[in-house]
Amino acid sequence: MNTVFIDGQEGTTGLKIFDRLKERADIEFLEIPREKRKDVKTKTIYLNQADLVILCLPDHAARESVRLITNPSTKVIDTSTAHRISEEWVYGLPELSKDQREKIRTSFRVSNPGCYTTGFILALYPLIAQDIVPVDYPVTLCAITGYSGGGKKMISLYEHYGMDKPDSISSRPKDLSLRHKHIPEMQKLIGLSHAPIFTPIVGNFFNGLLVLVPVFSRLLNKKLSAKDVRGILASYYASEPFVRVMPYESEVYLEDGLLSPTGCNGTNRVELFVFGHDRQILLVARLDNLGKGASGAAVQNMNLMFGFKETEGLQ
Secondary structure (H helix, E strand, C coil): CEEEEEECCCCHHHHHHHHHHCCCCCEEECCCCHHHCCCHHHHHHHHHHCCEEEECCCHHHHHHHHHHCCCCCCEEEECCCCCCCCCCCEECCCCCCCCHHHHHHCCCEEECCCHHHHHHHHHHHHHHHCCCCCCCCCCEEEEEEEHHHHHHHHHHHHHHHCCCCHHHHCCEECCCCCCCCCHHHHHHHHCCCCCCEEEEEEECCCCCEEEEEEEEHHHCCCCCCHHHHHHHHHHHCCCCCCEEECCCCCHHHCECCECCCCCCCCCCCEEEEEEECCCEEEEEEEECCCHHHHHHHHHHHHHHHHCCCCCCCCC
16 A cells, blocks of 8 residues: 655645545555644654645755655655756656656655746747757746636635625735746746746636646748648647647637636646638636645656556546
8 A cells, every 4th residue: 555645735736645645545644643744843744644645735845844754755745846857866747758657656856846837838838849849948937817826825715804895805916026936847847948928817716727828830940820720730649648639629628719728627627729821829727726736746746656547536
């Protein structure tokens, strides 16, 4: 029986991971007593007893927990941003490339991708890898996400303190300094020469996510239409169980011309849409920011690291 310890189980991501795993008979949870969660000595014992530790902590706390792990047999999945661009950690996105899945399977240190980055990479990476989009392309993207992505503080703001203030329950852009913490992994994992400009928008809904990446056909290395690009993505992800490339004629998935950000909620699925024409292309990834963007990805990586069926507990 494989043992799992979630460090930070009381947080939004930790609770979601626990919910996904609690009925499984192929793992055993190591649960630290509530009154001992902040006791370093007790936590160190749990960190080193587990076959796999899943860190659901802020960056500084995640780094500290990793330092406490001295058992060379303990595997770690970190859901924070602390190790996503570290050379010693494997990036936990199996769909990234042909060899990424095997890297995760054999690794003892896996960094869970960010929710925005998951959608961004899955939409754009195949075009970079096939030298269709040049690495020095001036990439921009925007995203609209549910307020759960901001953790307990933002959830409380929307659900308890802001309901009587119309401005606080509207959709609003954030991180306007253009220094969002996901940008370094976006640039490195795709291999861009320059950091993209990224504008996240928080909407008045709990979970769900759309990531939108516009592309000008005239700046591509090959002359391709939006329909051509859709075909390339469909071929690239043809065997992936959790990536669905939607038909080019996607009007049936719109509601009066509107695309809902919540269409993948409760799943570990990413839906990729390609809109546009011969001159302009819009890549759109839809996913659950708490699913494939967090807890679902962690379970998928855990399955690989334990040698389980990758889709176990996720379909």
